[in-house]
Structure formats: C-alpha cells, structure tokens
Amino acid sequence: MAGSGVPGGLNEGQMKLMQDLEVEVMADLFNRMTAVCHRKCVPTKYRDSELSKGESVCLDRCVAKYLDVHERIGQKLTNISQAEQEQMKSMMAAQQATP
Amino acid sequence: MCEDIGRYLRSIGAEATMISDIREAPGQHHYTSTDARVFESVYGLSLEKMDDVCKYMMLNPRRYRENIQVPTILTPPYIKTREEKMVQAFFESCPFKAGISGIAGFGLGGALGLFTSSVNPSITGAELKSQTAREVLVEMRTAMLQYAKNFGMIGLMFAGVECCIESYRAKDDLRNGTYAGAVTGGLIGLRAGVKAGLLGGAGFAVFSAAIEYYMRS
Numbered sequence: 001m002a003g004s005g006v007p008g009g010l011n012e013g014q015m016k017l018m019q020d021l022e023v024e025v026m027a028d029l030f031n032r033m034t035a036v037c038h039r040k041c042v043p044t045k046y047r048d049s050e051l052s053k054g055e056s057v058c059l060d061r062c063v064a065k066y067l068d069v070h071e072r073i074g075q076k077l078t079n080i081s082q083a084e085q086e087q088m089k090s091m092m093a094a095q096q097a098t099p
Numbered sequence: 100m101c102e103d104i105g106r107y108l109r110s111i112g113a114e115a116t117m118i119s120d121i122r123e124a125p126g127q128h129h130y131t132s133t134d135a136r137v138f139e140s141v142y143g144l145s146l147e148k149m150d151d152v153c154k155y156m157m158l159n160p161r162r163y164r165e166n167i168q169v170p171t172i173l174t175p176p177y178i179k180t181r182e183e184k185m186v187q188a189f190f191e192s193c194p195f196k197a198g199i200s201g202i203a204g205f206g207l208g209g210a211l212g213l214f215t216s217s218v219n220p221s222i223t224g225a226e227l228k229s230q231t232a233r234e235v236l237v238e239m240r241t242a243m244l245q246y247a248k249n250f251g252m253i254g255l256m257f258a259g260v261e262c263c264i265e266s267y268r269a270k271d272d273l274r275n276g277t278y279a280g281a282v283t284g285g286l287i288g289l290r291a292g293v294k295a296g297l298l299g300g301a302g303f304a305v306f307s308a309a310i311e312y313y314m315r316s
Contacts, residue, residue: 013143014143016143017142017144018152019144029100038147041214041269044273047315052265052271053191053262053265053266053271054266054268054270054271054275055271056191057265057266057269058269058270061269078150078153078154080160082150085146085147085150088146090137091164
C-alpha cells in the first residue's frame with residue numbers, strides 16, 4: 001500500500017520536528033534490531049572474533065524478518081488509525097449537528 | 100500510529116498528553132475534540148496531518164533515503180563499500196571454500212602418495228634389480244595422483260557439505276562437521292554397497308565429531 005505523497009502545508013518548524021522524529025524512530029529501530037538479533041544469533045562462547053558463516057546467515061535472516069514485521073505492523077496500525085479517524089470525524093459531525 | 104509517536108515524544112520530555120490512556124484495549128480510543136485541539140496547539144499539527152506525515156515516512160517506498168543514521172560510539176561507523184562486500188561474500192561462499200579444501204586435499208594426498216610409494220613400492224621381486232629411475236618415477240607419479248585425487252575429493256565433498264549444512268542451519272556448532280562427515284563417508288562407502296556406505300558414514304561421522312570437538316575445546 002503506497003503511502004501518501006509529500007504532505008503539503010508544513011512550515012519549517014514542523015518539517016524539522018518530523019525529521020527529528022524520524023531520526024529518533026530509525027535509531028530506536030536500529031538499536032532494538034541489533035540487540036534482538038545479537039541475542040538470537042550470536043552465542044556467547046567466543047572462540048573467534050570473526051563472524052562465522054552460520055552466524056552471518058542467521059543475522060541476514062533475522063534482519064530481514066525484523067524489517068518485514070516492522071512494515072506489516074506499521075500497515076496494520078495505519079489501518080486502525082484510519083478507521084478511528086473516520087469514527088472521530090463522524091462523531092464530531094454529529095456533535096456539531098446537534099448543538 | 101499516533102500513539103507510538105506520542106510515546107516517543109513523551110519519552111523525550113514532552114509534557115502534554117494528547118490521547119486518552121494507552122492502556123485501554125485497542126479499539127476503545129475515543130478522540131474527543133478537546134484532545135484534538137490540545138494536540139494541535141502543542142505540536143502545531145492536526146491529528147490528520149500527523150497521520151499523513153507518519154504514513155509518508157513509514158510506508159512510502161518511493162521516498163529518497165539519504166545515508167542511514169547509525170549511532171556512533173568512539174569511531175565513526177565504517178560501512179563497507181559494495182565492492183568490499185562482494186569480495187568478502189565471494190571468499191566466504193560455499194563453492195570457494197569447497198574448492199580451497201579440494202586443492203589442499205589434493206596437495207596433501209600428493210605428499211602422502213609420494214611418501215607411501217617410497218616406503219611401499221609396488222615393484223617387487225625379480226624386477227627389483229633391473230628397474231630404471233624412469234620406472235620408479237612413473238610409479239611414484241601414479242601413486243601420487245591416485246592418493247591426491249582421493250584426498251582432494253574427500254576434502255571437496257566434506258567442506259562443501261559442511262558449508263551447505265551450516266548455511267541451512269544458521270548455527271555454528273560441532274554438529275555441522277558431524278553431519279558433513281556422515282554424508283561424505285556415506286557417499287564414499289556407497290561405491291561398495293549400501294551396508295558399506297552406512298558403516299563408512301558412521302565411522303567418518305565419529306571421526307569428524309572427534310576432530311571438531313578437539314578443535315573447539
């Protein structure tokens with residue numbers, strides 16, 4: 001599902017706020033992903049400082065799955081919030097209709 | 100989605116809470132008009148616009164992404180170039196590893212064949228007195244080639260199978276070598292029948308398990 005285009009009508013401050021938010025979100029995603037995949041894929045017996053082939057394969061798969069899950073849950077959240085927006089609009093319209 | 104953004108904002112110290120309690124079950128959020136006004140006054144964006152922006156940032160695959168932000172520690176993060184990654188992938192790939200093991204086995208088998216042919220020659224008896232240097236060298240060459248081919252094949256198969264098993268399991272422990280030894284021994288012994296194949300597989304598996312255990316302890 002393609003997202004909407006560039007949101008129009010945002011001034012400097014709001015754009016900066018959005019960029020800051022996005023940096024925050026991406027950094028958090030990166031940190032969580034590395035923590036989870038490291039815990040799952042790299043056992044704590046350190047015989048060698050290089051990543052072995054099995055561990056590299058495991059990390060590739062872990063990152064792919066994590067990003068896939070992230071994207072799907074994002075879409076689900078979008079759908080839910082869209083439904084709630086519709087509900088809020090109809091409620092506000094009903095409130096204004098009956099003063 | 101707005102709730103996630105709200106949680107992030109609150110975690111970095113933003114004061115106003117703009118939505119009702121997050122601990123409510125999903126589907127029970129009721130945004131009143133007061134909530135929406137408070138949100139807009141604090142963040143300067145209506146709820147709808149916030150959702151538009153969130154959608155644009157998270158779900159738009161056509162958006163141009165600059166360099167990925169990676170948290171820095173002491174040194175700046177070194178992200179490998181594409182060529183470096185290709186070279187590294189080639190040197191870690193299964194065919195390359197199997198080939199290198201095959202070549203090493205070939206060399207080792209040649210050395211062993213040379214040694215064996217010198218202490219255990221196949222020319223005996225009456226011909227021993229009249230053998231020429233050329234005959235001795237030819238005999239050494241055939242023995243060397245024979246051993247080299249066998250060892251090379253064993254090395255190639257073992258390393259190839261072990262690499263494939265490790266890629267499939269995505270784990271790094273000594274069972275990879277054991278399974279690879281079982282497969283290699285089975286394939287070699289299969290030339291002499293099924294029973295010999297099973298026995299050879301079991302024996303080779305035990306041998307490679309012992310070697311792996313020794314190398315990992």
